[in-house]
Amino acid sequence: xxxxxxxxxxxxxxxxxxxxxxxxxxxxxxxxxxxxxxxxxxxxxxxxxxxxxxxxxxxxxxxxxxxxxxxxxxxxxxxxxxxxxxxxxxxxxxxxxxxxxxxxxxxxxxxxxxxxxxxxxxxxxxxxxxxxxxxxxxxxxxxxxxxxxxxxxxxxxxxxxxxxxxxxxxxxxxxxxxxxxxxxxxxxxxxxxxxxxxxxxxxxxxxxxxxxxxxxxxxxxxxxxxxxxxxxxxxxxxxxxxxxxxxxxxxxxxxxxxxxxxxxxxxxxxxxxxxxxxxxxxxxxxxxxxxxxxxxxxxxxxxxxxxxxxxxxxxxxxxxxxxxxxxxxxxxxxxxxxxxxxxxxxxxxxxxxxxxxxxxxxxxxxxxxxxxxxxxxxxxxxxxxxxxxxxxxxxxxxxxxxxxxxxxxxxxxxxxxxxxxxxxxxxxxxxxxxxxxxxxxxxxxxxxxxxxxxxxxxxxxxxxxxxxxxxxxxxxxxxxx
Amino acid sequence: xxxxxxxxxxxxxxxxxxxxxxxxxxxxxxxxxxxxxxxxxxxxxxxxxxxxxxxxxxxxxxxxxxxxxxxxxxxxxxxxxxxxxxxxxxxxxxxxxxxxxxxxxxxxxxxxxxxxxxxxxxxxxxxxxxxxxxxxxxxxxxxxxxxxxxxxxxxxxxxxxxxxxxxxxxxxxxxxxxxxxxxxxxxxxxxxxxxxxxxxxxxxxxxxxxxxxxxxxxxxxxxxxxxxxxxxxxxxxxxxxxxxxxxxxxxxxxxxxxxxxxxxxxxxxxxxxxxxxxxxxxxxxxxxxxxxxxxxxxxxxxxxxxxxxxxxxxxxxxxxxxxxxxxxxxxxxxxxxxxxxxxxxxxxxxxxxxxxxxxxxxxxxxxxxxxxxxxxxxxxxxxxxxxxxxxxxxxxxxxxxxxxxxxxxxxxxxxxxxxxxxxxxxxxxxxxxxxxxxxxxxxxxxxxxxxxxxxxxxxxxxxxxxxxxxxxxxxxxxxxx
Numbered sequence: 001x002x003x004x005x006x007x008x009x010x011x012x013x014x015x016x017x018x019x020x021x022x023x024x025x026x027x028x029x030x031x032x033x034x035x036x037x038x039x040x041x042x043x044x045x046x047x048x049x050x051x052x053x054x055x056x057x058x059x060x061x062x063x064x065x066x067x068x069x070x071x072x073x074x075x076x077x078x079x080x081x082x083x084x085x086x087x088x089x090x091x092x093x094x095x096x097x098x099x100x101x102x103x104x105x106x107x108x109x110x111x112x113x114x115x116x117x118x119x120x121x122x123x124x125x126x127x128x129x130x131x132x133x134x135x136x137x138x139x140x141x142x143x144x145x146x147x148x149x150x151x152x153x154x155x156x157x158x159x160x161x162x163x164x165x166x167x168x169x170x171x172x173x174x175x176x177x178x179x180x181x182x183x184x185x186x187x188x189x190x191x192x193x194x195x196x197x198x199x200x201x202x203x204x205x206x207x208x209x210x211x212x213x214x215x216x217x218x219x220x221x222x223x224x225x226x227x228x229x230x231x232x233x234x235x236x237x238x239x240x241x242x243x244x245x246x247x248x249x250x251x252x253x254x255x256x257x258x259x260x261x262x263x264x265x266x267x268x269x270x271x272x273x274x275x276x277x278x279x280x281x282x283x284x285x286x287x288x289x290x291x292x293x294x295x296x297x298x299x300x301x302x303x304x305x306x307x308x309x310x311x312x313x314x315x316x317x318x319x320x321x322x323x324x325x326x327x328x329x330x331x332x333x334x335x336x337x338x339x340x341x342x343x344x345x346x347x348x349x350x351x352x353x354x355x356x357x358x359x360x361x362x363x364x365x366x367x368x369x370x371x372x373x374x375x376x377x378x379x380x381x382x383x384x385x386x387x388x389x390x391x392x393x394x395x396x397x398x399x400x401x402x403x404x405x406x407x408x409x410x411x412x413x414x415x416x417x418x419x420x421x422x423x424x425x426x427x428x429x430x431x432x433x434x435x436x437x438x439x440x441x442x443x444x445x446x447x448x449x450x451x452x453x454x455x456x457x458x459x460x461x462x463x464x465x466x467x468x469x470x471x472x473x474x475x476x477x478x479x480x481x
Numbered sequence: 482x483x484x485x486x487x488x489x490x491x492x493x494x495x496x497x498x499x500x501x502x503x504x505x506x507x508x509x510x511x512x513x514x515x516x517x518x519x520x521x522x523x524x525x526x527x528x529x530x531x532x533x534x535x536x537x538x539x540x541x542x543x544x545x546x547x548x549x550x551x552x553x554x555x556x557x558x559x560x561x562x563x564x565x566x567x568x569x570x571x572x573x574x575x576x577x578x579x580x581x582x583x584x585x586x587x588x589x590x591x592x593x594x595x596x597x598x599x600x601x602x603x604x605x606x607x608x609x610x611x612x613x614x615x616x617x618x619x620x621x622x623x624x625x626x627x628x629x630x631x632x633x634x635x636x637x638x639x640x641x642x643x644x645x646x647x648x649x650x651x652x653x654x655x656x657x658x659x660x661x662x663x664x665x666x667x668x669x670x671x672x673x674x675x676x677x678x679x680x681x682x683x684x685x686x687x688x689x690x691x692x693x694x695x696x697x698x699x700x701x702x703x704x705x706x707x708x709x710x711x712x713x714x715x716x717x718x719x720x721x722x723x724x725x726x727x728x729x730x731x732x733x734x735x736x737x738x739x740x741x742x743x744x745x746x747x748x749x750x751x752x753x754x755x756x757x758x759x760x761x762x763x764x765x766x767x768x769x770x771x772x773x774x775x776x777x778x779x780x781x782x783x784x785x786x787x788x789x790x791x792x793x794x795x796x797x798x799x800x801x802x803x804x805x806x807x808x809x810x811x812x813x814x815x816x817x818x819x820x821x822x823x824x825x826x827x828x829x830x831x832x833x834x835x836x837x838x839x840x841x842x843x844x845x846x847x848x849x850x851x852x853x854x855x856x857x858x859x860x861x862x863x864x865x866x867x868x869x870x871x872x873x874x875x876x877x878x879x880x881x882x883x884x885x886x887x888x889x890x891x892x893x894x895x896x897x898x899x900x901x902x903x904x905x906x907x908x909x910x911x912x913x914x915x916x917x918x919x920x921x922x923x924x925x926x927x928x929x930x931x932x933x934x935x936x937x938x939x940x941x942x943x944x945x946x947x948x949x950x951x952x953x954x955x956x957x958x959x960x961x962x
Contacts (some may be wrong), residue, residue, distance in 0.1 A: 358724065365755070
């Protein structure tokens, strides 16, 4: 089953791009090169959160947007109203007529969702008519940057936590699909559930929840509130114990749990949402154990992220389930992945591919030219990831990168998704993407998985690609014209 | 004209809430108190970005969601599939039938968009049937938290910049309406335009743009690229000059601008997107002036925020227009406003309002009880904001807060928006909200407007409210039951 994109995307979002994409498109059209075949690739330069990997995510939503791309009458009428500094229209009527006839007819190759990706590797490669390949830059970056960021954050948090992680972020997420796509990406990255019912319905993610302080505040006392909640929801009882005094709250939870047990149901657990979680979790654990509820879980929530969870676990805090909200769904310590979308080749007037490169004084910002592809090598015995090779498809590499065993297994990371705009392979469903992520993380050597201070995963540059890049760089420094 | 909410919200988003809201709703329903009148208020505890104010934003989208709230057959069918730890349904069929009949019939009072708001003040107050007032907690927080965060960030950036600020954030925003609502909120907060065409069409925001590096890379040399862009877009020419070498790029921009002028058009400016912006802006300014283009503007972009802009301005960098993306639309240094939605009163069985409070060991987290309202005082002569008064509407304050002049002008900050779910006042259109923000910032004393280290704006607590809070706090410390 193919993943079902959020209904939020199921409308005409063609104008969801930067104005400059359309002014450039008009320029290409005017120059007669709008249909010249070009190659762009989407990549990032540094892994987020000071880690050494990222988890590719967002492809299904991106493909959905590409397939539905067309500028309708309302869009064109709006564009016709836009003026330049002389109060005359920015767009020529003939260009707008042409634009209204365009569809997205490019070839797209992409890394399947849930795959591990590393700096400079194309997460997506778009080959096709220059103008349309250009226009989709902004929405592709919007979707892939954010979902990749959050899938990565989730993978880090899940790896820090021993037990299940539940995503609670809707109330602090950046807008409605800031929440929905965060829930989706967090699920791919490995969380066990979400509090967001709409994300649950749209994406099939298990939904989880407890109750709020307000439930306790509605009743005259806390024990009464717990007992009534247990009567209303006997098979999903996690009591939030910190509305008044946490330790007393746990004692009252135990009292309510005994009555619940007498009615044939078991307490699922208690939730801590404030205070010194390490200390309070210890106390709660003891009270639950001594009260006869050793199987009741302590759920911890309150501004958690991978670092706080790791610290609490290092202190031995007996937290069994982690509720993580704001710091997961916003990627709090780095709320944007700096992904870019770069032109890497264009056909010349004679139809030959001409590689292109963006120069920069900052070496990491110099782009790679050509029709980029990535080959991933795994150990033939253990399946462990050994390293990747970035190369130009028009100059297929002849040798395994130095240092890798000759019997290493290799596979191509990019898979065909669209051919001339038509989908040729379904995107992965979410359980498959999620399993792919978990499997890849298991195969990634531990030295690349630390929360901070990881060593970089080896991304080898094919010698032919490296040489082509150097040639182009030298030529651009000759500063043409 | 009323602001037109994004079409993204124009669908059934009723399930866009946390599971626990519906488990609590079932509990209230089971207890026979789902229709008991309750009062909740939405507020934040600390101003974002270490500043001393926030700009209220998002109301029109929130109202749109409230008015359309209803659980349809598909929603109810989904809810019926959810199970507890015994694999039996979480929700009773009779509750789901009841839920499907509910609409949002509460009274809502809210601060108009673009108003300045301060810690503990209700941005929105919801009074009505307990269950539905509870269910909307999560979507209201989602919408108001994010848009208020970004409107505030924009106001800070605009105040740091001398010239216009253009919002460029779509490619790094957190999802599609993470971008669209950020563009909307940034406009309310004072930016002059956006690069996002869909935000422009939906919200009437002026759209702006230049061109990308890829335009330059498509052609064989930079001067040629500039000249062709000038031919395609003569009335909107801002050349991006850093594809290869920035200083040479500016010289080529001047060369292209002379040809443009010969055809009767003027260069709008050049854009710097990398390197030492202070240094490069100086050089670019000199080249443009000496080249005969003193009116061409230098546009600066590249990871800007209010602090970098203030630093560049302090160094005298001759940047005339600021393009701000990632750090604006994600609220980069604090990507979430910690707004909360608290129960503050509920009718008892006899129909009397019973005030409620959430206790916390952290004093700033103790909530305020009652039907909260805010009165704002202004200087009768200058119109300067003098301070606010937080009070319980059922105990109207008798005196002006101490220290304020007796002739201070007062007005109520909260305005009626919905009565029993029916809209009684249109929300502000965006130009009105934007003007309100600019006007309020002009009236806010400078000591509360510094980027960091501002003194807090005085929010006085009415003595009767303070006393009621102390009484409830003492009672909760007696730990009932």
